[in-house]
Amino acid sequence: MNKDISTPVKRADVSEKLMGTACYIGDMELEDMLYAKTLRSSEPRARLVSITYPEMPSGYFVVDKRDVPGKNIIKMILEDQPFFAEDVVNYIGEPIALIVGKDKAVLRELIAKTSIEYERLKPVFSIEEGLEADTPIYGECNYFAEYRLKKGNLKEARSRAKYICEETYETGYQEQFYLEPQGVIAEYKDGKAVIYGSIQCPYYVKNAVIECLGFAPEMVRIVQATTGGAFGGKEDYPSLLAGQAACAAIKANKPVCLLLERNEDIEVTTKRHPSRIKLKSYIDENYKLTGMEADIVLDAGAYAGLSGVVLQRAMFAAAGVYNIENLKVKGKAIATNKAVSGAFRGFGSPQAFFAIEMHMEHAAKTLGIDPLAFKLRNILKQGDKSTTGGIFREKILLSEMVDRVIQMSGYEEKKKLKNANEYKRRGIGLSMFFHGCGFTGNGERDHIKGRARLVKNEEDHIEILIANVEMGQGAQTTMRKIAAAALDIELNKVFFQNPDTDRVPDSGPTVASRTTVIVGKLVYDAAMELKTKWETGKRQEAEVQYQYPEGYQWDNDSFEGDAYTCYSWGVNAVEVEVDPITLESEIKGVWAVYDIGKSIDDRLVRGQIDGGIVQGLGYAGMEVMENRQGRFIQRSSTDYIIPTAKDIPMIQSELMCEPYSDGPFGAKGLGELTFVGSPIAYALAMEDALEMRINNIPVRPEFLMEVADDDKRN
Amino acid sequence: MIKEINFKLNGKETILEIHPLKRLLDVLREDCGLTGVKEGCGEGECGACSVLIDGILANACLYPMGKIQGKEVVTIEGLVGTDRYAILKESFEQAGAVQCGFCSPGMIMAAESLLRRNPHPLEQQIREAISGNLCRCTGYNMILDAVQMAAKRGDGIW
Amino acid sequence: MVAAYRPKNLKDALEAIIYTEYIVLAGGTDLMVKKKQGAGLLPAFDKPVLFIADLEELKQINEKEGYLTIGAACSFSSLIDNPLIPALYKQVFLQIASPAVRNIATIGGNICNSSPAGDSLPLLYALDASIIIENSCRRIEIPIADFITGPGRNMLTSSELVTAIKLPVLHFDYVVYKKVSARKSTALSKVSFVAMAKLKDSRLEDVRIAFGSVAPTIVRSRDVEEAIIYNSSNGSLDKTEIISYYTTLIKPIDDQRSTAFYRRQVCKRLLVDFLGNWLC
Incomplete structure (x- = not known):
């Protein structure tokens, strides 16, 4: 296959998905399978005094903390979250027990008849309350993580500054709302626990189940079922479900199916962290941004989960795409008595980029200068240093990308023409952003150390053995393309099934665009190794392990060095029209240019x-x-509103390419990047249309109405 | 209370002894093994369980079996194998309209329903027709392209 | 287990409900959600269910002497497709839920559900629609505003069925219909607003104004409308006064969809816009 790798090919998984034969977890049924329903806390923070279960009919039983053979702690970053509540509950919906049995209707009734006596404890509901909690949920100061980073000499920037701008920005929760709710099935056979599930990270689940059961690694096997969307929501939460279901399967000695209902999923699974970000910038007489202080606080919910890493990513993105030589960033992930905040496409960077982009706009407006010119004056160039002092080694195409988006969107004319028609108020906004690809800091080097294996059979068919999953993003297709292109063989000779930890090495989780950039490169390297030793008609294998690229460095204690080895970039413009009566907005146009290095498949790229x-x-x-x-x-799915086909216009997008030398064929990260820019461009467009300042998202018409405040105005 | 319910399912006369309040969605998935019909919300919000009832698009989660008596139900499994499906499939593939796939069978049913009524829909008509089918992956536009492509290719077939 | 019954015809249905208290299910798009227990579980109906969606008598649409009679079990899609239904009415029905839900949901169900957010209700109030109620021995006609008595409440007894809706075919020169909701499809309204004006020789002959989702029932006042007509004919229309009348009737709440403040302001703004654009 000699054609350009960017040329689209047929998706590997498309036929079965369209026909409805793809097997999602809810479509699986094992022989003699039981169902589980979760008994949940109805209190945000309380001590469990007693639980009174109704009499269990034969074949029905409770599974709780006493049934965890190993450790009742979900293995993540900190050891704080139990599979089943111990003595206290820390959020509404926290699992206390499972009730297991054959008939779902009986389970529901048994749950309804269970009564729980609580002794209420003083809850913490917000970032503000969390910062001052006298009875902390976690540790002594009620945060899961607190970090600081410094660059340059802020004092000097401060003393040189002609202008100082300070503002606070807030962002809200967001629910992933993958179309397929979460679920797992566990079975226990001959001393081995096998879990099938809708998951992003088979080895995260495996490691959590090993600890939960106290089993040897070879006695736990995780198999990914076709996964109906994830967006980060199935990164850590499935570990909890898998551990619970495994305990139940062992107790029942039968397969146990634990599926969440949609509204249950909305209420109890992880969501995007709400944030409060304070930025103070120092600007000199030439409108150079010489220094900045950032204070980032994330609402982490009841348990640590991934919050520490989310916070790091937010902090490392605090300066946005701007070259700020003197910086001080502090960050905290606060414990609150709410569902755990977790991973969601962008992982902390959307919050940080929203803050800095709005800040730049507002600073320019305050100084009475053109915001776009102000931003362009300060953007990063090749060789500049990142927030952590890492070097941007590759060419940065931002200004070309801005030019192109301006051209595509008619930005300048629209800026001039706006509100020519008083009845419908139009506005346009433009955002610039990057995304650091792969794990933050030392993750790849010191924690994941991913491995990928290719196996060639006697028919010279290649199987890709990696732990990364197809969850809609097209991993099965891109990985096959990378291997086929590296080996210079037909695509249909390369196979990639849903991972099964008994068959695949640990190539790490399916997150942070690392599947293409990091694991894709491992697949490429394994393919090249196989190619060199290729013997037709012979079974052969090649396995490679991640090597930290040369010339980069990272110190995880001081947060100094290259937080990422590769960045992808984007510029978005969004045009809105605001109904002057209801203050509802309609999106009239979206224009986007990205530099994602080499596109592995243009059609999949457009999908992202x-x-x-x-x-x-x-x-x-x-x-x-x-x-x-x-x-x-x-x-509920009625009240949590996501866009429908009628809410968005066509999107015009283009790619520019500055390849990453360590990515497969020069590919960089994509999935998260595409999320980061549009919220900002939308908020800026709303500002433009309404001639006001926006510091919070979501921008609700309800909020705009408060600002408009007719009563006072009239 | 179990009742005998007669209906046509994917072209076949079907008699089921079933509770008349059981949701069509559960009957299709559990009793008939038609798992191409998905449950995304169970509240008529997401469209993943879209089927055709007497040729009309409907959410199977909102239909108790008692209402199915004497009707004709077509699910994705019943559409597969038709020429129209072949065109839709090819168009969805080529337009990149499928990602995680959970909404896909329902989207196909919504597209089929639209094209039966309106073989040459405009962009806004397609948006309207699939507006009860949520998709969290694609942002919809590639699905729109797919339906437009199918309308063009399937000229005269709907 | 609870029984369900599929009557053969309307007479059969009316007889069935004499002695047994049924939950009447037409489209079921609200009931099936309200009673939902989860995947694979029977919805929890606590009374027997009567299926009326397929009763032919309830699916007729007729026009006679300027009045439309619409069978209670007509789906919104069937109304949208019917040539007898005026375009203005269709415009309202087209903004209900999603295409698939409109194929199932019925106009009778929307009325009997009696939600203040019922999408068809502001129009029906504005048109002075009446509800035809039947039991096994009589048939009565009640104005919709009398039929609906509170949020989710109406005067229907368990031995009666709503069989049809009667509404006039009216022509208006200026019509505003606005459904304010968080997205453009499959959404419950934050506020809905219908306002219609009819002119004769550039004089206001009739005006109808109704608000949904902002009080326990739909807000409409014929008294205020008549005052608008009267005062506009002698040039003494005081918009501020009109607005303050409606302000006393609009009593919105904060809920998961919107805020009381927003709802009140939007009503006021829509009203000001309507009065300003068409009446003065």
Whole structure:
């Protein structure tokens, strides 16, 4: 196959998905399978005094903390979250026990008849309360992580500054709302626990189940079922479900199926972290941004989960695409009595980019200068240093990308023409952003150390053995393309099945675009190794392990060095029209240019671009999730609103390419990047249309109405 | 209370002894093994369980079996094998309209329903027709392209 | 287990409900969600269910002497497709839920559900629609505003069925219909607003104004409308006064979809816009 790798090919998984024969976890049925329903806390914070179960009919039983053979702690970064609540519950919906049995209707009734006596404890509901909690949920100061980073000499920048701008920005929750709710099936056979599930990270699940059961690694096997979307939501939460179901399967000695209902999933699984970000910038007489202080606080929910790493990514993105030589960034992930905040496309960077982009706009407006010119004056160039002092080694195409988006969108004319028609108020906004590809900091080098294996059989068919999953993004197709192109063989000779930890090495989780950039490169390297030793008609294998690229460095204690080895870049413009009466907005146009290095498949790339942009537009304008007293207000599919086909226009996107030398064929990260820019461009467009300042997303018409405040005005 | 319910399922006369309040969605998935019909929400919000009932698009999660008596139900499994499906499939593939796939069978049913009524839909009509089918992956535009492509290719077939 | 019954015809249905208290299910798009227990579980109906969606008598649409009679079990899609239904009415029905739900949901169901957010209700109130109620021995006609008594409440007894809706075919010169919701499809309204004006020799002859989702029932006041007509004819229309009348009737709440403040302001703004554009 000699054609350009970017040329689209047929998706590996498309036929079975369209026909409806793809087997998602809810479509699987094992012989003699039982079902499990979760008994959950109805209190945000309480001591469990007693639980009174109704009499269990024969074949029905409770599974709780006493049934965990190993450690009742989910293996993640900190050891704080139990599979089943111990003595206290820390959020509404926290699992206390499973009730297991044959008939779902009976399970429901048994759950309804169970009564729990609580002794209420003083809850913490917000970042503000969390910062001052006198009875902390975690540790002594009620945060899961606190970091600081420094660059240059802020004091000097401060003393030189002619202008100082300070503002606070807030972002809300966002629910992943993958179309397929979460679920797992566990079985226990001959001393071995096997878990099938809708998951992103088979080895995360495996490691969690090993600890939960206290089993030897070879006695735990994880198999990915076709996964109906994830977006980060199935990164850590499936570990909890898998551990619970495994305990139940052992107790029952039968397969146990634990599927979440949609509304249960909305209420209890992880969501994007709400944030509060304070930025203070120092600007000199030439409108150079010489220094900045950033204070980033994330609402982490009841347990640590992945919050520490999410916080790091947010902090490392605090300066956005701007070259700020003197920096001080501090960050905290605060414990609150709400569902655990977790991974969601972008992983902390959407919050940080929203803050810095709005800040730059507002600073320019305050100084009375053109925001775009101000931004362009300060953007990063090749050789500049990142927030952590790492070097941007590759060419940065930002200004070319801005020019192109301006051209595509008619940005300048639209800026001039705006509000020519008083009845419908139009506005346009433009955002610039990057995404650091792969794990943050030392993750790849010191924690994951991913491995990939290719096996060639006697028919010279290649199987890719990696732990990364197809979850909609097209991994099965891109990985096959990379291997086929490296080996210079037909695509249909390369196979890639859903991972099964008994068959695949640990190539790490399916997150952070590392599947293409990092694991794709491992697949490429393994393919090249196989190619050199190729013997037709013979079974052969090649396995490679991740090598930290030369010339980069990272110190995880001081947060100094290259937080990422590769960056992808984007510029978005969004045009809106605001109804002057209801203050509802309609998106009239979206224009986007990205540098993702070499595109592995243009069609899959467009799928990521369109999908990421629309999720971002939902985040900024429509997806409202409020929490009052520990309870989510929007907790059903009726009330949590995501965009429909009628809510978005066509999206025009283009690619520019500055390849990454260590990526497969020069590929860089894609999936997260596409999400980061559209919320900002939308918020800026709303500012433009309404001639006001926006510091919070989602931008609700309800908020705009408060600002418009007719009563006072009239 | 079990009742005998007669209906046509994917072209076949079917008699089921079933509770008349059981949801069509559960009957299709559990009793008939038609797991191409997905449950994404169970509240008529997401469209993943879209089927055709007497040729009309409907959410199987909102239909109790008692209402199915004497009707004709077509699921994705019943559409597969038709010329129309072949065109839709090819168009969805080539337009990149499938990612995680969970909404895909329902989307195909919505597209089929639209094209039966309107073989040459405009962009806004397609948006309207699939507006009850949520997709979290694609951002919809590639699905729109797919339906437009199918309309063009299937000229005269719907 | 609870029984369900599929009557053969309307007479059969009316007889069935004499002695047994049924939950009447037409489209079921609201009931099936309300009673939902989860995947693979029977919806939890606590009374027997009567299926009326397929009763031919309830699926007729007729026009006679300027009045439309619409069978209670007509789906919104069937109304949208029917040439007898005026375009203005269709415009309202087209914004209900999604295409698939409109194929199932019925106009009778929307009325009997009696939700203040019922999408067809502001229009029906504005048109002075009446509800035809039948039991096994009589048939009565009640104005919709009398039929609906509160949020989710109406005067229907368990031995009666709503069989049809009667509404006039009216022509208006200026019509505003606005459904304010968080997205453009499959959404419950935050506010809905219908306002219609009819002119004769550039004089206001009739006006109808109704608000949904902002009070326990749809807000409409014929008294205020008549005051608008009267005062506009002698040039003494005081918009501020009109607005303050409606302000006393609009009593919105904060909920998961919107805020009371937003709802109140939007009502006021829509009203000001309507009065400003068409009446003065």
